[in-house]
Amino acid sequence: MNLDSDFHAERATLRSRLRQQRLVAGFGAEAFRARDFGELLRRAAEITAEGLGTDFAKVLEYIPREEALLIRTGVGWRDGVVGVVKLGADTASPAGYALKTGEPVITNHLAGEARFRTPAVMAEHGVRRAINVIIQGEEGGPAFGVLEADSRDPKGSFSADDVAFLQAVANILGLAFDRERDRTTRDLLMREVHHRVKNSLQLAQTVLNLQARASEAEAARGQLEEAARRIMTIAAVHERLYTGRHFGRVNIAGYLGQLTDDISTSSGAASAGRAIGLDLVPGGETAECDADRATTLGLVATELVTNALKYGEGRIVVRFDPGAEAGHMRLVVEDEGAGPPPGFDPALSRGLGMRLLVAMLRGALTIECSAAPTRCRFIADLPPEAH
Template sequence: MEPELTRRLRQQRLIAEFGVFALREPALQPALDRAAHCVVEGLGCPFAKVLEHLPAENRLLVRAGVGWRPGVVGTATVGGDLESPAGYALHTGQPVLSNHLDGESRFRTPALMAEHGVRRAINVVVRGDGASFGVLEADSTDRGEFCADDIHFLQALANTLAVAIEREAARREAGRQQELLLREIHHRVKNSLQLVQSTLSLQARFEAEPARTHLEEAAARVKTIAAVHDRLYRGSSLGEIEMSVYLEGLIADLRASLADTAQGCGIDLVGADRDTWPADDAPAFGLVVTELITNALKYGKGTVRVRFRRLERAAELSVEDNGPGFPPDFDPRCSRGLGMRVVAALAKPPRAAVEIDRAAPGGRVVVRFNRES
């Protein structure tokens, strides 16, 4: 039999160590896992679990645990009503200690505990200032007894865990509010761009050549910027984008918006590696591919083909068609065309570079984007 003093000193050490760990660990799941391990070590029991309350189902999900068969943690649930030990603790707000589950009249023994031969258990509520997260539980298969001091140990762990849970909830809420604010800003930017495009288009109707053409081109480019912006911020994350998904959606938009320019020619994304880039880089990708596709539809022939390749510390974007190609002395950095000048401006060294692939049978432009160190 372990001396009582040794047992309590070990529990105090575990409480202190868990407090430091929970404060330093930014993610919640490791804290849940560590809490379960502390329970097992501190009480000398073979089983422990952290249960999260699922109000819609009135069940308690095993979020973390020690000793259970594979497949239990993250999947198994127990009843969240007053008929289970954990549910009883959750609803009454009081710790539940039972050293003889088979003789209990207050609640039934959940099937999960019966399956593992659990004879006695302690349940304490994990609750901060708000609603209860769930229950921290210790389970044992022997005929020994838990005592009031064991409840105090378990409750100390649960209280520390509640602080970590509230911190995680506050972090998620702050992130959600920030994302809502950013989406509102981007929505207003898109509306402003559409207003500018409409104003330019309206003005062009009342101007003679060549001013009319210049205004129409300016309106078309503002529309392109608005489309690129809209496509970028339709994604699930505002911090980064999956390039293959982004380009696929953008090209689908361009097929519709450039239908008059295309005059029956197709626009195909013939290859796109999966690659994640910061969202700040996406507008440059989008505008470059839009300008290159527009130029290919105007001056090339056949289907316009777009490729995106992932390279080490870089990415390569190419647009090609079946037309006659570029003149031998053509330099995109010295082009007088607005579209190619936009591409050259967005693909300036050292972050990017643009070149003409002279070996291609038609017109092919390759743009390489380097990742920031």
């Protein structure tokens, strides 16, 4: 009978270890694909509780300035614990000891534990047993915190094999933490770069505008003003890159809206009764693109709107379609004028603005005009974003 009991116990243990191995392997694959570090922490807590069969699990984030461990995420805890409750990070705390020494901590009898105090939140939830391991990436680098599993069951016990499972999950988190830290540092540096570039471009724009005002020759003044608007277009891209919701991506609707407002103000269009409106097809409100494509799109819009102000009539409408055909972005600028003369070829134009458009669009510029009602429409198609 004892042999039979031992056999079943060994089989149960083996199944448990195999399940833990599968969980670790699956979590490693998730971590490789993950882009949201917070979601990965939550999954680690879920996998910990599942792999160890515990009532509770938590990821504790070390807050150095407070010498505390914040319960960043977890499973099983009452409302008001996760993201709020902090534990001591000193060595009198089980989690604090694991953090400070780097050694795993098993406490199978918290009530009788002489080495550590029992945190109030664990006592409140009736926790009897706990196991803690450090979450740390590259050797010698800063620790993120501690991964912990807690149980109310007084009969079972955590083992060295459980430590191995928990540490494997924590090690995956440590690697993800290194990646997140590197990404954060890189993003901060790039935000600073874009901020400085934007400031430099705005300074250049200001100098050109001052020169334009001081110029007595009308042709020279117009050229300087156009150059200033082109610089303003590029500066706006850099501003969007470091202030946008998704770093390195530009929300096109917001960018074009700001751009048309700036052109209206700088050109005096509003005071002259030349309204400039923005029209977005469904999906245009949330469309995003990278810096290169946003710069091209902005310069195309600036040139076409400026052209409509100089040679067109009436209200100007900027229409944007993020996916007109197979990922091609389409920008349409329409006014109420008669348009260029018959046979006009943008590629043969002597104007700098048209030559810029031809170079940027590589021939993907169409002009449509109608007499009733009088309309002139410039249609620019941008190729799909490179990946």
